[in-house]
Amino acid sequence: MEQKLLLSQLATDTLKGLSANPKYLLSKYFYDDMGSAIFQDIMHMPEYYLTNCEHEIFSKQKNELLKVFSNNGDTFNLVELGSGDGSKTKILLHHIFNKGVDFQYLPIDISQKTNDSLAANLKAELPGLIVKPKTGDYFNELQKLTSDDSIPKVIFFLGSNIGNFSNEETAEFLGRLSAYTNSGDKVLIGFDLKKSPTVILKAYNDPHGHSRRFIFNHLHRLNRELDAAFDPQDFVHHCTYNPESGELKNYLIAKTEHNAQIDALEQVFHFEKWEPVFMELSRKFDLETIGQLATDHGFEQIRNFTDSRNYFVDSLWERI
Structure with missing residues (x-):
């Protein structure tokens, strides 16, 4: 049958990422209008030292x-x-x-x-x-x-x-x-x-929940723009930092075995219990x-x- 789908770049990248093993989604898609607004909240957190550091550099x-x-x-x-x-x-x-x-x-x-x-x-x-x-x-x-x-x-x-x-x-x-x-x-x-892992983790896994909202907004965007059926309750946010490589990584991890349909892709994706989806790298x-x-x-x-x-x-x- 002739392929009827004409996919957007978001759809193409999502198909590629969720078809991969291990699964991943690209962090560049965090920044739709909603994601950009959430990121403003992140930048104003006291734990998110990056904004204050550059503010000090520019001011002084x-x-x-x-x-x-x-x-x-x-x-x-x-x-x-x-x-x-x-x-x-x-x-x-x-x-x-x-x-x-x-x-x-x-x-x-x-x-x-x-x-x-x-x-x-x-x-x-x-x-x-x-x-x-x-x-x-x-x-x-x-x-x-x-x-x-x-x-x-x-x-x-x-x-x-x-x-x-x-x-x-x-x-x-x-x-x-x-x-x-x-x-x-x-x-x-x-x-x-590179600096204290404690300082870094507090900036990216904050007690206010902004980082979690930011990561989960990716699923909401797929629901909005690709007619996906992701339930955020099926996932948990997880953050790790490797002080040797300087790599901080964010994941969404499936809490239960389940399927998620994406109508725009005409695909159903299967998630095993505790299967990770790599979301973001933040290198130091x-x-x-x-x-x-x-x-x-x-x-x-x-x-x-x-x-x-x-x-x-x-x-x-x-x-x-």
């Missing part, structure tokens, strides 16, 4: 950051991949704007709602700032910008988002970032550093590894900006 070292972004007040485009609500970036936006530097802010996010909210807030806070939000895939949008060689770029990839990638995915991401930047372009990448790094990643992908590491506890680093690289 904004003068030093501006000096390396713009030599002698040169024009540049500030491009942010996965901008969210821009809460941390606004610290630098206010500072750079008030210094009279000629720049534009180009936030890129997959959520149109998040982009619209950010643009409206910035219009109210900094009415003279040129903001050009882009909704879509990071690299599709970045490729369009790279065609304009006349304006240097400073690209932000903050919040330790790079920690969600495996070694292979990190190499692919940085390779594409290198390909879509020009010589002299700069990137500022947030890396969560050391400074030596970060420096090597820059070198391996055609960048020169200019400077590491760390918080007072050395929990986190925003590493500034320049494309060679």
Whole structure:
């Protein structure tokens, strides 16, 4: 019989992940409008140190950051991949704007709602700032910008988002970032550093339940968008951290043997009791590894900006 289904990327990736052994779902699909809103709750938790660390770095070292972004007040485009609500970036936006530097802010996010909210807030806070939000895939949008060689770029990839990638995915991401930047372009990448496992686990398995809601929203999204029939009561959230590899992993684990139908895929998926579904990787790094990643992908590491506890680093690289 001829295949009738024309699958979305979400459907294709879900089919691949739930057909695999062991099963997995891709964490990039956490960030629909609902997931983005839950993640804002996560970022405001006291246990989620990552936001506070970058907030401290930007607040206390904004003068030093501006000096390396713009030599002698040169024009540049500030491009942010996965901008969210821009809460941390606004610290630098206010500072750079008030210094009279000629720049534009180009936030890129997959959520149109998040982009619209950010643009409206910035219009109210900094009415003279040129903001050009882009909704879509990071690299599709970045490729369009790279065609304009006349304006240097400073690209932000903050919040330790790079920690969600495996070694292979990190190499692919940085390779594409290198390909879509020009010589002299700069990137500022947030890396969560290795530290006490207790501190890390409290940030990702919080007592408020936000992390659990964030993970379970993936099932709700499949129910909404793919006509799936997942019952969250059939699963439990589980989080582990390996201090040697620096890998924190999130799972959904089936509490009972059951089947779940996904109408958009015309498939029924079977889950054994206590079968894990891998949901998310959040890697932690050391400074030596970060420096090597820059070198391996055609960048020169200019400077590491760390918080007072050395929990986190925003590493500034320049494309060679």
